Structure formats: structure tokens, C-alpha cells
Amino acid sequence: MNIKVRIVKLLMEFEEGKYSNLLLNDYFREHGHELTRGEKAFITEVFYGVIRNLIFLDYQIDKRSKKVHRRWLRNMLRLSMYQAYFMNSDEAGIAWEATELTNEKLGTYVGGFVNGILRNFFREMEEEENFLRENDALDIFYSYPRWFYEKVVAEYGEEAEEVLKSYKRIPSMSVRVNTLKYSEEEFEEFLDRKNIKIIKYIEGGVYYLDSGSLIDTPEFKSGKIVPQDGASFLAARTLGAKAGERVLDTCSAPGTKSMVLAEDMKNEGTITSLDIHNHKVRLIRRSAKRMGVEIVEAKKLDAREVAELNTEFDKILVDAPCSGYGVIRKKPEALYNKDMESVEELANLQYEILTAASKVLKVGGELVYSTCTIFKEENTDNAAKFLAENPNFEAVSIELPGNIKGKFDHLGGFNIDYTEEHLDGFYIIKFKKNS
Numbered sequence: 001m002n003i004k005v006r007i008v009k010l011l012m013e014f015e016e017g018k019y020s021n022l023l024l025n026d027y028f029r030e031h032g033h034e035l036t037r038g039e040k041a042f043i044t045e046v047f048y049g050v051i052r053n054l055i056f057l058d059y060q061i062d063k064r065s066k067k068v069h070r071r072w073l074r075n076m077l078r079l080s081m082y083q084a085y086f087m088n089s090d091e092a093g094i095a096w097e098a099t100e101l102t103n104e105k106l107g108t109y110v111g112g113f114v115n116g117i118l119r120n121f122f123r124e125m126e127e128e129e130n131f132l133r134e135n136d137a138l139d140i141f142y143s144y145p146r147w148f149y150e151k152v153v154a155e156y157g158e159e160a161e162e163v164l165k166s167y168k169r170i171p172s173m174s175v176r177v178n179t180l181k182y183s184e185e186e187f188e189e190f191l192d193r194k195n196i197k198i199i200k201y202i203e204g205g206v207y208y209l210d211s212g213s214l215i216d217t218p219e220f221k222s223g224k225i226v227p228q229d230g231a232s233f234l235a236a237r238t239l240g241a242k243a244g245e246r247v248l249d250t251c252s253a254p255g256t257k258s259m260v261l262a263e264d265m266k267n268e269g270t271i272t273s274l275d276i277h278n279h280k281v282r283l284i285r286r287s288a289k290r291m292g293v294e295i296v297e298a299k300k301l302d303a304r305e306v307a308e309l310n311t312e313f314d315k316i317l318v319d320a321p322c323s324g325y326g327v328i329r330k331k332p333e334a335l336y337n338k339d340m341e342s343v344e345e346l347a348n349l350q351y352e353i354l355t356a357a358s359k360v361l362k363v364g365g366e367l368v369y370s371t372c373t374i375f376k377e378e379n380t381d382n383a384a385k386f387l388a389e390n391p392n393f394e395a396v397s398i399e400l401p402g403n404i405k406g407k408f409d410h411l412g413g414f415n416i417d418y419t420e421e422h423l424d425g426f427y428i429i430k431f432k433k434n435s
């Protein structure tokens with residue numbers, strides 16, 4: 001099947017509500033053997049590129065015709081425009097192929113229409129950036145919902161455009177070495193053999209690589225490595241879990257951070273890993289099995305009801321459900337399906353989970369609160385409110401490797417922010433219970 005027709009089909013399935021990352025993983029699992037490495041990379045770039053720049057591309061289509069209602073047609077136009085504008089591919093070739101494919105699918109009349117729209121866009125596209133800038137439409141230029149754009153401008157002022165640009169970057173792939181089964185030396189030898197280069201290394205075993213996904217490799221299948229962002233790794237590592245401790249991970253599916261805790265604990269002690277969804281609890285168990293982790297007890301429970309466990313914990317990780325704006329490089333759809341109201345609802349839920357968790361922490365114990373988002377409501381504001389309402393807690397200083405960019409807030413919480421090129425946007429703060 002033609003590669004662009006494959007991408008159109010994927011985009012249509014995405015529009016039906018499937019998560020972009022799951023969709024692509026499933027697709028490569030089923031059809032990977034029909035594709036070369038280069039074709040997989042092309043599908044990945046164009047599929048994500050279109051989703052990332054959806055608002056800009058749809059604006060360009062609608063500006064030139066109000067008649068594009070068929071989803072196949074719209075997606076063919078979106079990906080053709082994406083290739084020309086963002087990948088600088090040969091315009092004549094793009095128009096020719098899109099026209100031929102449309103002729104075949106929808107007849108020559110529609111094929112001619114596609115040719116006309118694309119040629120019109122190619123002629124005018126150099127002017128688009130200036131036009132949108134002059135018309136106060138940077139939200140369209142960078143493909144952000146208007147409310148989000150205005151909030152970034154209000155919160156970041158002069159830095160706003162850098163923030164908008166940063167989260168539209170193509171993400172780098174990262175994996176963590178599971179030291180329960182493998183070593184960094186062995187992994188680096190594996191990378192050498194495969195001719196894969198390291199772009200960035202995070203102390204503790206996270207590698208950013210210049211390659212596509214490694215989930216097809218025996219190293220992944222046998223649990224020696226796991227796809228994980230450095231920010232997610234650092235949130236778990238900051239808890240400083242030790243062998244023999246009793247640890248709670250309140251919102252843990254699919255279990256990526258629980259597995260880091262288990263390694264820090266050398267597979268000794270207990271980790272109670274909760275999630276509100278049954279099907280997600282199964283993912284935690286599956287991941288623990290693959291990675292040789294024996295101390296995780298995965299349970300379905302609403303973390304706000306954690307008192308039901310009748311247990312006190314030495315350490316607690318509250319990696320709260322959040323709006324996910326720090327990870328939109330990898331999950332670009334998170335941007336389009338939420339609004340300010342959802343941010344406020346999530347902030348309330350996070351606060352309730354944090355408060356419930358704090359009550360089952362031992363005196364002298366430590367708790368890390370983290371989110372993968374960038375707005376203060378879910379981060380500093382929640383932490384400040386928690387400290388104000390719980391004077392028996394204090395924020396304690398956290399140490400992160402020197403090659404991580406970001407800023408501490410006035411409480412001592414760390415924002416891995418837009419200045420960090422590779423790691424996801426994250427907020428991490430650590431509290432200690434004094435009485």
C-alpha cells in the first residue's frame with residue numbers, strides 16, 4: 001500500500017479517538033514487517049507532524065476552500081502541506097502524488113481540486129508566517145488553542161514564544177537501562193553494535209538516542225531496557241527509596257516510576273502501586289513481570305481512599321493525573337482535548353490525592369509530588385496550598401543532575417521547563433513530614 005495512504009488511514013483512526021502513541025505502536029506491531037526502517041521513520045514524522053501542526057494545517061485548508069468535508073481528502077491535504085512546509089520536500093512531487101492518489105480514490109474532478117489547493121498553498125506559503133504574526137495569530141502559526149496561547153503569554157511574558165516553539169519540537173527517543181537485569185556498559189556495547197548514537201545521558205541510566213523505537217528489540221522484550229523519559233525517571237529517583245522500605249506509589253499505571261523505585265530498593269521491601277483503573281493495574285503487573293520486579297503489589301484503588309489500606313508508609317510518590325502539557329511533544333493530542341476548566345478540575349483532584357496520601361505517611365517520612373505539566377495551578381500553586389494547610393510538612397531540597405535545564409520555584413520545587421531540549425516538561429517537589 002502507498003505510504004501516504006497508510007498515513008491517511010492512521011490519521012483517520014486517530015480522529016476516531018485513539019491515542020497517537022498506542023495507534024502507531026499497534027500499527028508497527030502489525031505491519032512493521034512490510035516496512036523499511038526509513039519508511040517507519042517517515043510515517044512517524046508525518047503522522048506526528050500533522051497532529052502537532054493540526055490547527056495551522058486546517059487553517060491553510062479552510063482558507064483556500066470551505067468544501068473539504070471528507071476526512072480522507074482533508075488528511076491527504078494536511079500531510080501534503082506538512083511535507084512541503086515543515087519538511088521542505090519537493091513541491092511538484094508532492095502535488096503530483098497527492099493528485100494521483102486522489103484521482104484513484106475519489107475521481108479526477110476531486111484530484112484536480114487537490115492539485116489546485118496545493119499549488120495555491122505552495123505559492124503563498126512563504127508569506128504565511130508574516131501574515132499570521134501581523135494578525136496576532138501566533139496561536140494558529142504554532143497550532144495552539146487560543147485559550148492556551150493566551151495563558152502562556154500571561155504566565156511567561158516575553159518568553160512565551162520560546163515556550164510555544166519548544167513544545168512543538170520533534171521529541172528525541174529515550175530509554176532507561178533496567179539495572180536489575182542489565183548494565184550501562186552492556187547497553188552501550190549494544191548501541192555500538194547497532195551504530196546508534198547517544199544524544200544525551202542522564203546519570204542513573206537514561207539515554208536519549210538518535211534512533212527510532214527500540215520496542216522490537218530482544219533487549220526491550222526481555223525487560224533489560226524500557227522507554228522512559230529522563231524527567232519521569234528523575235521524579236521517581238528524587239524520592240530516594242531504599243532497600244527494605246515500605247513505599248506507596250499512588251497513581252502508578254503503567255508503572256514506569258514504580259519500576260525505578262524497585263531498582264532503587266534493589267528489589268527488597270514493598271511498593272504498593274495503585275491506580276483507579278483495573279485495566280491499567282494489569283499493565284503495572286505485566287511491566288513488573290517483564291522487568292524482573294518482585295516487590296510491586298499492584299491494586300485498583302482511588303488514591304483519595306488510601307486510608308483504607310490501614311498502612312503507614314516510609315515514602316510516597318504522588319505522580320498525579322495531570323493535563324500533560326509537558327509531554328505534548330510525544331502526545332500532541334493532549335493539547336486539543338482539554339481546556340482551562342479541565343486544568344482547574346485536575347488541580348483539585350491532585351490536591352485531594354496529595355492530602356489523602358500525606359495522612360498515610362510516617363512521621364519523618366518523605367513524599368514526592370510530581371506532574372508532567374507546565375502551568376502553576378497544577379504545580380507550584382498546589383504545593384504552596386499544601387504547605388500552607390499542613391504546617392507539619394516542609395519542602396526539602398532536591399538534587400538533580402547538572403545537565404537538566406529548568407528553574408526552582410520559591411518553595412524549592414523544580415520545573416523542568418521549555419529551556420530543556422530533550423526532557424519532558426515536569427514539576428517535582430519533595431516534602432518531609434515533621435510531626
Ligand SMILES: C[S@@+](CC[C@H](N)C(=O)[O-])C[C@H]1O[C@@H](n2cnc3c(N)ncnc32)[C@H](O)[C@@H]1O
Binds near residue numbers: 232251
Ligand atoms: C501521570 S499518570 C501516572 C504515570 C505513572 N506514575 C508512571 O510513571 O507510569 C496518572 C495515573 O493516575 C491514574 N489516576 C487517575 N485518577 C486517579 C485516582 N483518583 N486514584 C488513583 N489513580 C488515579 C490514571 O489512571 C493514570 O494512570
